[in-house]
Amino acid sequence: MRAGAFVYPWDVVGDPAAPGLLADLGLASVTLASAYHSTRASTPRHPAHRIVTAEHAAVLYPPDPARWSGRALRPYEAGEWAPGDAYGEAAGALADAGLAVHTWVVLAHNSRLGAERPETSVVNAYGDRYPWAPCIAQPDVRAYLVDHAAEAAVRPGAAGTELESCGWYGLAHLHAHDKTAGVPLGDRAQYLMSLCFCPSCRRGYEDGGVAPDALAAAVRGALEPVWAGGPVGEIGAFGEIGAFEEPVLAWRTRTARALQESAVAAVRAAAPPGFRVLLHADPVPYRCGANVGTDPGHVLAVADGVVTPAASVGPFGRAARPETVLAANFGVVTGMGGSPGTLAEDAERAAADGATELRLYHAGLASDADLASVAAALRALG
Template identity: 35%
Template sequence: MKVTGYAYPWDVLASPGFTARAADLEADEVAVALSYHSARAATPWSERGTSVLARHAAFYRPVREEAWRDKELRPSTPDWIDWPDSGGDAVRLLNEAGIPAAAWIVLTHNSQLGIANPGVAVRNCFGEVYPWALCPAQPAVREYSATLTAEAVDGLELSSVILEACGPLGAVHQHQHEKTDGVWAPAVARLLSVCCCTACAEGWTERGHDADTIREQLRGEVRRLIAAGDLTLTEDKLLPSVRRGILETRQAATDALRHAVLERLPDGTRIVLHGALDPWVTGALPGLTPAASEEVGAVVLQNWAPGQSSVDAVAAARAKLPEKVAVGSYITAVAASPVPDIEAYVTELGKAGAAEVHLYHLGLAGPARWPDLLAAGAAAHSF
């Protein structure tokens, strides 16, 4: 199994011994975040301090005026680090050390842009804006994502381009001090994640639906499901034709976003897509569209929760996706409750069909968690 480790630019540049640790891990590539959302990231290997506070989403390459002039949306630069091209510097440092580097690019998760430009953010059926979620149906979002990707990879030698949030985000991912966990039944969260912005409404109209009627039906279903008082509910009572029109609109927008991004990448670039088999999933790993698997080299599933459900998800993906598309398993060594036997877990994922293991996170996992990463890497390479 191929091993991809994830890291932030400051992990590579400011944590002593990073390349040596990556070499010990025998990582086949290290994915460097070149565009990332806001975060407070622990730095257990650093000699400078204990964390980096990324106050807002930022682009870790130079924001060139000639590339972004006259664009409705443009990324911000990070003033919390010392390097003007930290992402590029990190990639180059890894290459010099003989470690292949991948570009890790977060696309539609950007609270700063959503707050400043609410018209391009996801809007639910109650008219509430989700500022953390840029809507793929908006042309400005697709133009932003395409330019961001082109600028991210410019001038760099990369083993892969890994696309996160290449699709819609929804109700539960992710705002500051999130207080929605355990509140919504799955069916409610799904309906609250349906974007009702003007661009999405136009898509419904093109498919023969009245947008105001759909919004009212969504509101009614949300209220009914909440009143039922059952957090296990997974089904709604929308008409199949309405449900189909909503999903087709979403998938068309997601395909348009991905196409805009892929058109800006050099021919032959290996594309790795974070995704999910369930087409209704929103978030960092959004639901795959029918066309997605024909356009990428690998699909990475969210397998942070160990257990049979994750193993079954890998097996289902391997059965459904074309043979040429590798199935990757995204696992973490920095969860509050660590995987009891991460080596056995990786082995089970491999048996189910995973050809890649994506390790989170080479910077966040300090000395106490590094043995878990080593065990996961060893299991992957021995499979």
């Protein structure tokens, strides 16, 4: 299977050895960030730095002034962590090393947008805003994300794109000095804490026959035993909230599908023939986050394929067509919970579930020992 790895521009810019090192691993492609959220990242091999702090969500290239002139919502330019056209400089160096370059575009995850324009954020059932999570039900947010996707995806020389967070974002979020783990929240509680009650979402619930105030009260009531230290429970285990389950999920699913369909269409309209569009996706529709919840049959009819955690390949494999791209995503950074030493065996299992390609997270963050294990695994896989 063809293998690609995720990389940031700052892993490459200023390090002449980086493109050759990546090519020598046996990679066929690199998924290079062109629009990314705030982060603090290590650069274990870079000759000029060891820690890069990306202070806010930004595009890593100069945005088109004509596209964004006069618009209230527009992408932020990067600071010193990715000055000028950092994406373009890195992409050129990687292409010169023989690697196909795909853009990596983060969409509905932007803490600076939420801080400066709080009305754009998801609001939970308690009235708390999530500034990292733009609400995709809001028309202005959706229009911004669609145009942002087209510009950030279709960069010069790119062979395709991978759209992350192209759907609902919710409670789960790696955050500075996070203090939210005192009460464990299971899958179901995470979903309830991710339901949005901004004005657009409240209108959406009403259109589906659900009274938003009653829904919010039911969510708070369902979560009360959890905050008190009781069992988290499973799907369907929260009493009166069950009456709202189907119409709420149906409306959220329609909203996410509308964004995905519009974003993919906008990218394809801007892209040259043969440009591949993949979505980072989860096969469970109510999931939120970087890998957005989808229905496998629907998303594979919209996009050319998906990037999904290796354990989630199976449902997509059962819905795939012969030309579908199913990229199984593996963590290969041992310090972040990855298992590069078992990559070859794990990849074979993913292939049996239908995976056609591999994605490795993350070549820039990995240690030399991790990368040696990756190279050995890719040689073993042929």
